[in-house]
Amino acid sequence: MYIDLYERIWMWAGVAIIAMFLGVMIVPAVVMAINPPSHVETVDPAALSSHPEFASGAITPRDDGSVVVSVVASTFAYGPDPIEVPANKPITFRITSSDVMHGFQVVGTNVNAMAIPGYVSQLTYTFPRAGEYLVTCNEYCGLYHHAMVGKLIVR
Numbered sequence: 001m002y003i004d005l006y007e008r009i010w011m012w013a014g015v016a017i018i019a020m021f022l023g024v025m026i027v028p029a030v031v032m033a034i035n036p037p038s039h040v041e042t043v044d045p046a047a048l049s050s051h052p053e054f055a056s057g058a059i060t061p062r063d064d065g066s067v068v069v070s071v072v073a074s075t076f077a078y079g080p081d082p083i084e085v086p087a088n089k090p091i092t093f094r095i096t097s098s099d100v101m102h103g104f105q106v107v108g109t110n111v112n113a114m115a116i117p118g119y120v121s122q123l124t125y126t127f128p129r130a131g132e133y134l135v136t137c138n139e140y141c142g143l144y145h146h147a148m149v150g151k152l153i154v155r
């Protein structure tokens with residue numbers, strides 16, 4: 001079968017691009033063991049109401065001044081809401097969902113994680129100054145997704 005030179009060049013360019021994209025995903029995952037943090041820790045989404053950490057939507061201060069915020073996202077709200085944390089202290093967010101996939105984004109910061117039922121997403125952020133922040137869901141989760149907002153108050 002005759003294939004024109006330019007056609008062959010484009011075919012191999014396509015194969016090279018696909019191989020490069022696969023490499024960008026596979027090398028960090030396999031060689032460097034870089035995986036989404038949510039794949040590390042699991043939790044039973046059906047038992048969150050009796051879970052020692054997530055049942056009450058706790059905001060837990062540690063001895064060193066840092067704070068752990070355990071967030072449960074559910075259609076169409078966050079618990080706890082509002083979240084009150086101190087400024088200039090490391091805030092560790094531990095986020096999960098009780099029903100469908102949600103997002104947890106603190107607008108204007110780098111705090112942005114998926115809330116996946118069955119998994120715990122964890123990230124740490126230090127708010128440099130006091131203020132009020134909007135928390136929004138950025139994963140489409142249902143009819144009132146657009147109304148799924150929370151408030152985060154930094155004191």
Ligand SMILES: [Cu+2]
Nearest residue numbers: 137139141145
């Ligand atoms: Cu949503």
